[in-house]
Amino acid sequence: MNQPIDNVSKSTDEVPTMDAARKKSLVASGVGNLLEWYDWTIYAVASVYIASALFDKADPTSALLSTLAVFAVGFISRPFGGFIFGPLADKIGRRNVLMITMLLMAGASIVIALIPSFEQIGYWASLILVLARLVQGFAHGGETTTSYAYVSEIAPPKKRGLWSSTVFFAVGLGSLTATLFLALLTSVIPKEEMYEWGWRIPFLLGGVLAFFALYLRRNMMESEHVEKMQQDDSPAWPLSKFLKTGIKLFFYEAGSTLTYYIWVTVCAIYAINHLKMDPHDAFVMSCLAQVVYLICLPIQGWLSDIIGRKTSTLISFGGSMIFLFPLWGLLSSEPWTLFVAQAVGLVFVGFLTASKPAAMSEQIPTRYRTKLFGIFMSLSIAVFGGTASYVNTWLYANQLESFFNVYAVIVCIVAIGVVLTWKDNKGIDLDKV
Numbered sequence: 001m002n003q004p005i006d007n008v009s010k011s012t013d014e015v016p017t018m019d020a021a022r023k024k025s026l027v028a029s030g031v032g033n034l035l036e037w038y039d040w041t042i043y044a045v046a047s048v049y050i051a052s053a054l055f056d057k058a059d060p061t062s063a064l065l066s067t068l069a070v071f072a073v074g075f076i077s078r079p080f081g082g083f084i085f086g087p088l089a090d091k092i093g094r095r096n097v098l099m100i101t102m103l104l105m106a107g108a109s110i111v112i113a114l115i116p117s118f119e120q121i122g123y124w125a126s127l128i129l130v131l132a133r134l135v136q137g138f139a140h141g142g143e144t145t146t147s148y149a150y151v152s153e154i155a156p157p158k159k160r161g162l163w164s165s166t167v168f169f170a171v172g173l174g175s176l177t178a179t180l181f182l183a184l185l186t187s188v189i190p191k192e193e194m195y196e197w198g199w200r201i202p203f204l205l206g207g208v209l210a211f212f213a214l215y216l217r218r219n220m221m222e223s224e225h226v227e228k229m230q231q232d233d234s235p236a237w238p239l240s241k242f243l244k245t246g247i248k249l250f251f252y253e254a255g256s257t258l259t260y261y262i263w264v265t266v267c268a269i270y271a272i273n274h275l276k277m278d279p280h281d282a283f284v285m286s287c288l289a290q291v292v293y294l295i296c297l298p299i300q301g302w303l304s305d306i307i308g309r310k311t312s313t314l315i316s317f318g319g320s321m322i323f324l325f326p327l328w329g330l331l332s333s334e335p336w337t338l339f340v341a342q343a344v345g346l347v348f349v350g351f352l353t354a355s356k357p358a359a360m361s362e363q364i365p366t367r368y369r370t371k372l373f374g375i376f377m378s379l380s381i382a383v384f385g386g387t388a389s390y391v392n393t394w395l396y397a398n399q400l401e402s403f404f405n406v407y408a409v410i411v412c413i414v415a416i417g418v419v420l421t422w423k424d425n426k427g428i429d430l431d432k433v
Contacts, residue, residue, distance in 0.1 A: 021221045022154050026163060028216040029147055030170040032102050035213045036143050037174030039109045039206040040136065043071055044265045044389065045182050045283070048272065049199035053117050054125040064273065065397075068390040070130055074137035075385055079378040081141025086374020088142075090229065094150040094370075095220045097142055102217060104139035106210030108132045113203035117196075144381070145373040152361035153223040157427045158305060161312075164358040165301025169294060171353075175264055176290040178202065183283030228431055229366045237368065245364065246376035248418045252313075252360075253380035255415025256352055258408055259320045261388040263345035264290070269389055271331055271338050274396050281335040289342035296347055300354035308426040309359035313419045316352035321412040323348065324405050362425035365433045384411065 043050070051063040081101070089097045111132045118125045147167060155163035181202050189198040237245075268286045271277040304312040327341040352359075364372050392404050425433060 022156075025154055025220040026151065026166060028213075028220045029098065029151060030166050032098060032210075032213040032217055033143070033147055033167060033170035034174040034177070035206060035210045036102065036105050036140065037171045038178045039105050039174075039203070039210065040074075040140055041175040041178040041265070042182065042202045042206060043074070043112075043133070043136075045179050045268070045286075046199045046202065047071065047269065047389075048279070049195055050129070052195045053199065054115060054129050055118055065390065065393060066126070068269075068393060070126075070133050072387050072390050073130055074133040074140070075382040075387070077134040077137030078141035078144075078382050079375070081138040081143075082145045082374030082378030083141075084138075084374075085142025086145050086370040086372075089146045089149070089370040089374075090226065093222045093226055094146050094153070095217065095222050097146045098150065098220070099214060099217050101139040101143040101146070102210055102214045104135055105143070106207045106214070108135040108139070109203050109207035109210065111135075113200045113207065141374070141378045141381075145370055145378060148357040148373060149361060149366075149369045150223055152357045153225045153366070153430060154221065155358070157429060160358040160362075160427060161301045161304035161309065161355040162298065163301070164304075164356065165297045165354040167357050168350075168353040169297045172290055172294045172297065176287055176294065178206075179268075179283055179290065180287045181205075183280060183287060186280045186283065225366045225430055234367075242368065242372075245368070246372050248421065249360065249364070249372055250376040250380045251414050252418045253377045254384045255317055255320075255412050256356065257381045257385035258388060258411050259316070259345075259349050260353065261385050262324075262408060263342050263349055266389050266392050267328070267331065267342055267345070268338065270392060270396070271333075273393070274401075275331060275333045277333050277335060277338065282338055285335045285339040286342060289339050289346055292343040293346035293350055296350045297354045300350045304351075304355035304358070305426065308424045309355050309362065310419060310422045310424050312351045312355055313359060314416060316348055316350070317412045317416045317419065319348035319351070320345065321409050321416075324408055328405055361430060362428055362433060363422060366430055 047067045048064065051060070051067040055063040055066050085097050085101065109132075112129060115125050115128050115132075151163060151167050152160060182199075185198050185201060186194055268282050272279050272282050300312065323344060327345055330337050330341050360373065360377075361369060391407075392401070395401050395404050
């Protein structure tokens with residue numbers, strides 16, 4: 001058995017080697033995250049085309065709602081991925097789990113790209129899409145659960161916030177790439193052909209590129225905290241403490257995932273379908289807003305290493321809560337309104353997401369980290385993230401659109417209550433949490 005890294009005497013040559021291994025592992029994890037989130041996001045931004053191709057076009061609104069419901073189905077299977085891969089990451093290691101999830105996501109994306117249309121095979125097209133999204137959700141639950149813990153565990157303690165920002169930088173870059181690629185396709189492929197076959201291209205490309213990420217991940221180092229955790233023979237938590245910690249994580253994640261999806265996908269879909277913004281213009285504005293978000297993330301991650309995760313998170317929830325109504329009210333059919341609203345909203349979200357893996361990992365011991373992430377974080381994402389676009393669309397169709405913002409503000413208030421109970425564990429040795 002290999003000795004824990006902390007117990008190995010490090011020569012001047014070994015330290016740079018270990019630093020290089022950590023950085024290569026960080027890059028490999030990030031590339032995988034980027035492609036996983038590209039595959040995940042392309043479904044949301046291409047939803048209007050998928051609705052036309054794989055559902056009955058007789059009722060366009062019903063077809064769109066069905067497409068968004070399938071998007072939510074992917075979130076339903078995410079907790080199962082978390083339930084399975086969370087404990088598995090303790091047994092077989094973070095690295096092996098991250099390779100498995102990458103393979104599953106790649107396969108599902110290729111299947112979606114190759115599904116025959118509704119006109120060709122009828123409701124079988126919709127059924128195959130549902131099954132593919134279930135697989136993607138299952139893989140995504142394991143990827144998110146494990147990658148959050150992994151990056152935090154290999155990061156230098158004093159730079160844990162900065163290193164954690166790479167997770168959502170990769171997530172944001174994946175979402176941006178998906179949006180940008182679709183914007184490019186809509187500018188070069190005629191509208192009719194986009195609805196017929198053009199939307200399939202980004203799914204096929206994402207599935208193929210995921211195998212490159214799989215190649216990179218096979219050389220990642222394993223987290224030394226896993227071996228230490230496997231040797232831990234201290235008494236286990238009572239069930240009451242496990243549940244209490246998990247419930248707090250659930251409501252923290254509720255605020256995080258809802259505000260994130262509001263400004264990454266929901267507002268763009270709302271602008272296109274209800275405010276009649278030109279889809280190409282909406283995609284371009286969304287891309288520009290996400291560029292602003294990405295530029296800010298490393299700065300916000302670095303800042304969290306100075307002011308702490310608790311303060312950064314409170315800035316995020318407070319800002320999102322205060323500016324939600326004004327920013328949503330700004331939206332119109334004019335493209336610039338989407339850019340301003342989305343950019344400002346995402347900057348506030350970034351104060352949380354930049355250091356989110358560090359924030360959660362510093363509150364939960366290694367022994368329970370991926371288990372709690374897998375169960376409670378995945379459940380919260382399914383409940384509050386997967387339904388966001390559907391709920392917004394349904395409320396608007398029933399002339400109740402303002403209720404969505406009220407709902408979001410209430411969730412933020414509850415999440416703030418959770419964060420106020422945190423200890424400031426900035427930069428702590430994760431084995432001492």
